Amino acid sequence: DIQMTQSPSYVSASVGDRVTITCRASQGISSWLAWYQQKPGKAPKLLIFAASSLQSGVPSRFSGGGSGTDFTLTISSLQPEDFATYFCQQANSFPLTFGGGTKVEIK
Amino acid sequence: QEQLVESGGGLVKPGGSLRLSCAASGFTFSDYYMTWIRQAPGKGLEWVSYISSSSSYTNYADAVKGRFTISRDNAKNSLYLQMNSLRAEDTAVYYCARRKGYFYYMDVWGKGTTVTVSS
Numbered sequence: 001d002i003q004m005t006q007s008p009s010y011v012s013a014s015v016g017d018r019v020t021i022t023c024r025a026s027q028g029i030s031s032w033l034a035w036y037q038q039k040p041g042k043a044p045k046l047l048i049f050a051a052s053s054l055q056s057g058v059p060s061r062f063s064g065g066g067s068g069t070d071f072t073l074t075i076s077s078l079q080p081e082d083f084a085t086y087f088c089q090q091a092n093s094f095p096l097t098f099g100g101g102t103k104v105e106i107k
Numbered sequence: 108q109e110q111l112v113e114s115g116g117g118l119v120k121p122g123g124s125l126r127l128s129c130a131a132s133g134f135t136f137s138d139y140y141m142t143w144i145r146q147a148p149g150k151g152l153e154w155v156s157y158i159s160s161s162s163s164y165t166n167y168a169d170a171v172k173g174r175f176t177i178s179r180d181n182a183k184n185s186l187y188l189q190m191n192s193l194r195a196e197d198t199a200v201y202y203c204a205r206r207k208g209y210f211y212y213m214d215v216w217g218k219g220t221t222v223t224v225s226s
Contacts, residue, residue, distance in 0.1 A: 034212040036152075043202055043216035044152065055214065087152055091211035095168050096142075096154035 002026050002090050006099035014107045017078045021102045023071045023088035032092035035064055035073045038101075039084045047086075048073065078104070109133040109215050111203050116220030123193050123224070129186040129203030129217055137161075137181035140206040142213060143188050145199035145222075153199075156188065157206070171197075193224045 003026035013019050023033065031051035036044035046055045048064035051071055061076040075082055083106055088099040115127040129141070143155040156167045156177040165177050176189040186203050200221050204213035 032210070036213075043204075043218055044213075045216070046207070046212060046214045049207060049210065049212040049214075089152070089212070094166055096211055098152040098154070100151050 001095055002029060002093060002097050004088055004090055004097050004099040006086075006088055006102050009100060009102060011102060011104045012107045013078050013104060015078055015080060017107075019075045019078055019104060021073045021086055021088075021104075023066075023073070023099050025069045025071075025090055025092075028068045029090045029092035031067045032090055033064075033066070033071050034089045034091060035062075036087045036089065037082075037084045038087065044087065049091075075104075080106075109205075111205065111215055111217035113201065113203050113217045113220035116201065116222045118223045118225065119193055120226050121194060121224055124189070124191045125193065125222060127188040127190065127201055127203075127220055127222070129188075131184045131186065131205075134205075134215070136179075136184040141179060141186045142204050142206060142211075143177060143186075143201060144204055144213070145197075145201045146219075147196075147199045150199075155201070157211075158186070190222070193222075195224050198222060198224050 005024045007022050033051045035048040038044040052064045063074050065072045085101045085103045087101050110132045112130045142157040158165045158177045174192045178187045200219040202219045203217045205215040207214035
C-alpha cells in the first residue's frame, strides 16, 4: 500500500497568511493526487485534483503543486472560511489512501 | 443539484449486519463509478470499496474484504453497502462518493451515515 504522510499535522495561522501543507507519498504516484477540505461534521470537499488542477467552484487562492512523491497545497491568503482540516489522497493505485490530515486553526 | 444521501446507519452488536444505502439525484447515476469511504471518530479517511457504473467491477479494502459487499441499482439511482460480521473497528461515519470522470478523485460526497458497533 502507498503511505501518504502529511506535514505539519497542525497549523496555527491568521487571516491573510500564506499557508503551505506538504504531502509525501511512500512511492512515486506521478500526479495522481487530490486535496480535500473538511469542516467539522461535514463531508470532505474536493479542492485540487491531478496534483494541480483546481476543482470547479474552488477559489483561486488554493493551489497545488508537485509530482512523484512530494506535493504541496498552498492557500495564498487565508480566509475565515478556510479554517478546516485538509487531507491529501493518492489515486495512483488501490487501495486508495489518504494522508492523516492537517488542521488549520485560527491564531 | 448533484446530491448523495446516505441512510441505514445505526448501533449494531459485534458480529451483526447492516445495510447502508445511498440515494443519488441531480446527475445520471448510471454513468458514474461510485465509492464508499469511512472515517472513524476523530480519525482520517479510509477508502472502503468501489463499484463500476455497470456493476461489472468491484474492489475492496483488505480490512473489509469478505465481509462487505457493494452493489447498486441504476434503475433506482441507489448505491448499497452490505456489511456483515461487523467489528468494533468498523465504527465510523460512512460516506458514499462519486468518482470524478475516469479518475479516482471523489467530487460529490454525501453527508454520511454513522455506524456504531458495540455490545
